[in-house]
Amino acid sequence: MRISTSMMYDMGVSRLTDLQSSLVKTQQQISTGKRVLTPSDDPVAAAAALGVSQAISMNDQYTVNRNNAKSALSQEESNLSSVTTLLQNIKTAVVAAGNAAYDDTQRQDLVTQLRNNYDELLAIANTKDAQGNYLFGGYQNGSAPFVQTASGVSYVGDQGQRLLQVGAARQMAVNDSGSSVFENNVTGNGRFVTAAAAGNTGTGIISAGSVADPSQLNGQTYTLDFSVDATTGAISYTYTDSSVVPLTPSAPQPFVDGQSITIGGTQFAISGTPADGDQFTVTPSTKQSVFDTLDDLITTLSQPGSGSVNQAKLANGLSAASLNIDSALNNVSAVRASVGSRLAELDDLDSAGSDLGIQYTQTLSDLQDIDATEAYSSLTQQQYTLQAAQQSFITISGLTLFNYLDT
């Protein structure tokens, strides 16, 4: 075949250009570490890489969110821990106050201590976080959630919980409202509350009681009215279901000191000697703020405690306070347990998240990174080819008949 001289050069040049451009491409791949430099290099991988990059970015964000959640929950936990300690101190004070040997002055010392505890508790309930937001305000974290009013401390926050996306499919609450921490305390024994009327003149002390028959427990309120037979001195009582109108007192029941009384599924005992006209009530448990409980306790301890009647009042009051403080402690413990389990879950999610991160990074690398060995070997190969092409081009282009036409 005839070969034209210019074609020899053109083809030589185009071949050299091709070789050089693939050499440069390989060099670029090696220097960037990426196999896919533009989408056209591998359209499927390029598009998939965008998806994986998003997954990586979101996974990183979840880590940030988890750290934020941890910081918020840890702060809450440390505050709840202080609350627990405080309540335990208060509980100790309640036990101490029950000491029959204490006189009014000693009880007054306890009251002073309790007032301090009260203020301390209020300060914790109105704690701010690093951003200056109130920890226990729910959504309304811009203003103090617990405010002192004439009738005690009241909660003006809400029950809102802030959720953070801590995993692809997990939103976690990172706060607990003041309502759930400080107000969610069931009074009495958890089902009902026994109480002696404030005007009682006898020495009757009512026990906290227990549930005798849950099926009969229907949320009714009972009033026990005591009467003392003027002649025989025999003590009897009637009980009235206050939800049945007209009020119909039961037949008089003989009172035996310390014997358990069962009414409408509730069971309790009254010890001591109730006086004529003394009244005891059994009401369903409600929820009471720990501040109200403390208020009640301080009021109880502030009363004079001398004499058997006052002692009985003190005993009744302390018994109620003790139950309510226990309930507050239980509630805080429950919240702490929940916070703790959330913190534990965050740790689990962390390790799952970092595993996932490694997987994603691996996937991304598989999609777009070069195989170094392969790339280096092809670089070497291309280099040799280019050298050979250059050498052979020089050799061929030097061959011309005109070399021999010198005369």
Place this chain on the structure above:
Amino acid sequence: MANILSIAQSGLVAAQAGLATTSHNISNQGVTGYSRQQIIQSSVAGQNEGFGFIGNGTNVDTIKRTYDAFLGTQASAVQSTKSQLDSYYAQINQINNMIADTSSGLSPSIQDFFTAVQDLVSDPSGAASRQATLSAAQSLASRFQELDAQLDTMQDGVNQQIQGSVTNINSYAQQIAQLNNSIVKSQSTGQPPNDLLDQRDQLVAELSKESKVTVVEQDGNYNVFIGNGQPLVVGTTTYNLQTVASSSDISRLEVGYTNANGSVVTLPEAMLTGGTLGGLFEFRSQTLDATQNSLGRVAIGLASTFNAQHKLGVDLNGAAGGDFFNVAAPKVTEDAKNTGDAVISASITDVSALTASDYRLSYDGTNYTVTRLSDNTSVYSDTTFPSAAIDGVQFSQTSGTMAAGDKFVIRPTVDGAADFNVLITNTNAIAAAAPIRTTAPTANTGNASISTGTVDSSFTAATVATPVTLTYDATTDTFSGFPAALDVTVTASDGTTATYPAGTAAIPYTAGATIAFGGVQVQISGTPQNGDQFVIASNTNGTGDNRNILALGSLQTAKTLLGGTTDYNGAYSQIVNTIGNKTRELQVNSDAQDKLLTSIQTAQQSESGVNLDEEATNLIRYQQAYQASAKVMQVVSDLFDTLISIAH
């Protein structure tokens, strides 16, 4: 004797011509389109001297160029296809380099924006995190705008290149016509003007690089036709092309053809195939427009869905959330040739149904037709104006009436990226909180709980201006206390729905069911006790509430686009995939055409190209022929001397 001398002289002349032609070949060996030439010699008929014919020397008949017209045509055709692919490739490669870059692509900006949103979830009232979210939103907006601006620049670039291409075509046509003139004149002498012919063939080859042309040779003239048969050169006459603004969009240039009577007709893009021009048109209609529309679709999708959720929240001041991003409206262009006075507008009703296509609304006097331009499919044709939304776009005739033949081009998403702006400037205006909050008072004795509640677009602040307190009645197992003026809909977890008209006093309780009224949805589950209450109230001062910003954050992976099949990033990666595939396809096709072209050019060069070794041989050959003829002259001279010496 004289005869021998003249024979020798004819040899000298022929050898000289041979040397000249060889030298011409050598000088032009590097000229593109040059065909090697060679002399054609023949012997001059002899003279009968009685004992036979004595030759009369040699004659140079002609100087011929070696050229294969068939290979030339083939090369032009392949060149045309290759130029089209190359020009398309050169353009699309710019997009290819632009879109997947980790620093300049859209994907990182979307991620950064949602990262900022997530950070705001952690600290919904923080001024710093709010500012960071706004800043990230602004950089997302600039990213959209920059990408769109780059595509716009490419639109301008395409216009410029079309202009350049048309100028070249006209210039080539002019030169071909001039050469036609010279060639015909020269040929009248009976000898081919080889170099002019080469030049003209080369011009046709150059012209083929710009657009596909057909050449018909007639009486020595090349008549050149473009498009589907429009004459560009006929003999010595040329018909000029010129660039004209599209009647449906003045910002884009099309090619017009100047008729003999001077009128200009726009040549449809589909007719102008091949060459740079064909590549530009194909790039513009198949890739550039589609990319800009697709990008706009991502922008509009993100803006609309984000806005919709944002409006469900309340900002730091307690006001309902407004539009966070600007959503671009569809662009409607009236055809310049319309005769009616109709004003058409369009609006987007469903972002997930949007396509990346433009639409043409036309009226033929009887039927209104909507054509989806990407696949040229008629999606609507009826005697009434389209009343239902088509592919998520609602058309409306604002005023006037369409006359027969009127056309409008509706481009739903073309401005999506360019007009993607952040409308919020005050950090307080980010609606991070939900407008309602629910409370289960601690006085409740049952274990029932109420969900935090959600709202939909029908919610107004008036619904819960007075807190709604739902009270449970154990006897009837119902809740009462709903706003008297609102219907209540209860949807059980199994999907069954019951609607209670406004004013129904007691609504039966179904545990876990969704209770909806006035745009509020709450779920109450568990076992309530008689008298238990649940309060749904306005979220006043809810600065710590992050429910709405959390919902906004989760939009990042919500499948809201492309018919609910993908998220924002997915919709963008689809563009990347499409461009990547198309670029690769063009690369492969261009390589294949390159191989084909090389093989044809090799054949052509093999036929017509100059080989210097061959020319060196010819040089020696003609030099020796010259020397031989000169020797003959010397012999004649010697003979003459001999004769003279005899005479002395």
